[in-house]
């Protein structure tokens with residue numbers, strides 16, 4: 001196995017995964033205050049009203065598609081009667097629609113970021129880096145789908161790329177699977193890996209706060225003054241609360 | 254019955270002179286940071302007028318507050334939970350910055366650095382959003398004193414509800430000021446709209462706050478509040494709102510807006526309420542019954558049963574005592590002169606208003622009659638339907654009876670006290686016509702007209718057991734160049750540790766009230782100013798290095814009649830003229 005493929009398809013993904021996980025934990029503990037969508041809707045809503053829902057609904061479909069395509073072995077789908085052609089047509093049609101939605105949304109969002117004064121001024125360096133990798137990932141993913149699936153002969157990534165992803169997750173990496181995949185898929189995977197590496201340090205952390213719990217909690221939240229010590233850090237040493245010592249601990253057992 | 258305590262406010266509109274001191278001091282204390290340049294936790298609106306943000310009262314447009322469904326349940330006007338989540342990527346009801354106004358500064362540098370020449374240099378306004386030159390065309394109080402209101406007044410959502418003819422007459426008749434802060438509602442729709450659960454109502458004192466560490470910037474609270482009193486900090490990407498100056502309240506100090514109010518028209522105190530009955534009261538069918546429903550939720554702190562239940566529910570005895578001495582309870586429940594702002598939003602607001610009598614008095618004196626005569630006043634209240642309908646749209650969902658009743662009481666107080674001051678004796682009959690006794694009227698007069706500091710603010714301090722928590726509460730504020738690792742901008746300006754709000758120790762401050770020298774040095778900090786003397790840095794030191802203003806010491810304790818002059822040339826504030 002050549003070292004380059006080791007590097008690209010084993011070392012890099014694991015490094016990215018480690019940074020992704022540790023990075024999120026660290027960011028959450030250190031920077032809850034910075035954990036936000038940093039919505040720019042108050043500046044401008046004419047473009048956002050179209051771009052943001054298109055992009056988000058699109059990308060959520062893309063995510064579901066990836067989960068099905070990459071994580072579920074094709075044999076399982078065969079077992080429930082979904083054969084290769086059915087899957088291929090379904091994935092290509094739905095995937096293309098989602099990709100178009102996502103990309104158009106993203107183009108609107110990026111156009112808006114650049115041209116609307118206040119939005120551009122509120123764009124951080126990290127936002128720009130994030131958009132480069134997000135855009136590249138989406139672009140090469142769509143390019144691969146278009147060139148191999150839509151206008152090409154069709155490439156069954158569920159025999160190479162998907163097992164490779166699962167091999168990484170199961171800690172039995174099989175880089176050779178990925179090494180033989182077509183170029184655009186390889187670039188797509190590399191961009192995505194880089195995006196995961198950056199993820200915890202961008203505004204994309206908002207994805208992990210998707211407020212599903214809202215559906216289940218009572219409308220009005222009551223909280224006691226006592227409960228809400230500022231959550232970002234433990235009490236610093238020397239700042240422990242004044243409290244009477246516990247006399248229980250004086251007793252011998 | 255589950256008893257909870259609520260810190261509430263009443264404002265006596267008769268005394269408001271529209272000076273905006275409250276807004277300015279509040280801004281100085283809380284929103285003088287980037288990202289909230291356009292935000293006024295306290296703003297003062299001229300009515301009739303479009304308000305801030307423009308036309309916020311038009312809930313058809315903004316979708317704030319609650320509505321009652323056919324089945325008699327409450328639902329958020331802008332849609333339920335699923336609806337909120339479906340619209341999370343772009344909130345259709347969110348006001349843009351331009352609905353408030355585009356914040357700006359001036360190019361002051363130009364004045365200092367332009368070389369001498371023919372023309373006088375000008376400082377151009379620069380937008381704080383884009384940094385570009387801009388034309389100032391709106392602000393938080395653009396239509397102040399009805400300025401420019403010929404162009405905008407027809408947009409006033411309240412006037413729109415009233416008929417055309419009313420509209421025309423109105424323009425000549427009536428103007429007053431409406432200072433607004435967050436209502437710290439009993440049934441807050443902002444809290445209900447928050448997908449993250451970052452907003453909450455404090456169990457101890459009912460103050461509604463945003464946990465800055467939990468807020469994720471979904472900005473649903475901003476549109477959920479019908480009073481538009483949650484604001485989006487566009488720099489940090491988090492919601493912020495009026496905190497009722499909780500760091501001050503916790504040590505028994507009134508809010509900054511109350512402390513600095515020139516008219517001394519704000520009252521602060523506790524009420525006890527039955528939290529189990531809030532939802533039921535907020536969903537009564539007839540909007541006109543909302544006022545009484547809310548009054549009924551507020552419990553009588555003298556009732557032994559209530560006292561027992563309060564103690565059972567963990568309300569400390571000094572808090573129950575404070576609730577008994579509360580000016581709020583007196584004004585809302587005993588004298589029943591205070592009314593809530595827009596009860597029809599069904600959020601059960603807890604900042605109430607005493608409607609202004611002064612326009613009525615003005616009309617009488619303007620026509621050459623005696624504006625303190627009870628019969629004249631009562632007759633004028635009967636006759637001046639248009640202003641009263643307007644007030645009713647604001648305070649009672651359009652029901653004029655409670656507004657009438659409140660104004661008649663103020664009128665009765667005016668004539669009754671005139672009788673005393675002119676040594677014509679106590680005319681019980683005046684008191685009786687409004688269903689009060691002479692003693693009650695005199696007590697109400699003490700509270701409304703003399704308005705001593707200690708009567709206006711009855712604020713029990715938070716309990717010492719929890720005092721350690723006080724300056725580390727969740728409502729953190731970042732400031733430029735804060736201690737975020739790697740400086741600002743790495744994850745956006747908002748990143749890094751929240752800086753605790755209360756930098757100084759507020760107990761030191763409470764001590765300061767009894768000492769004669771300032772304990773807090775170095776900078777102008779209005780959040781910490783207790784109104785005693787002057788705060789450091791407010792005035793330049795005089796020749797001897799003494800800080801000016803020391804002679805003001807203690808004056809606020811005694812709103813004596815001579816000092817009280819000029820506050821309101823009409824209305825109860827002036828009743829003490831002869832005395």
Ligand code: HEM
Nearest residue numbers: 037038039040041052056059109113207210211341342471
């Ligand atoms: C899971 C549920 C998600 C929710 C509830 C959500 C919500 C939001 C919200 C409220 C905004 C702010 C829009 C604004 O007002 O400016 C936003 C922005 C953004 N989101 Fe999401 N998001 C989700 C998932 C994702 C995913 C999966 C991605 C991409 C991988 C993503 C990428 C972005 C980006 C790039 C922006 C910035 C848009 C701009 O240029 O302003 N989001 N999101």
Ligand code: SF4
Nearest residue numbers: 435436437438443478
């Ligand atoms: S007035 Fe205050 S408590 Fe009431 S809904 Fe608005 S922000 Fe919430």
Ligand code: SF4
Nearest residue numbers: 269272273275514516
């Ligand atoms: S009189 Fe008081 S409430 Fe009115 S504007 Fe001045 S400071 Fe504000």
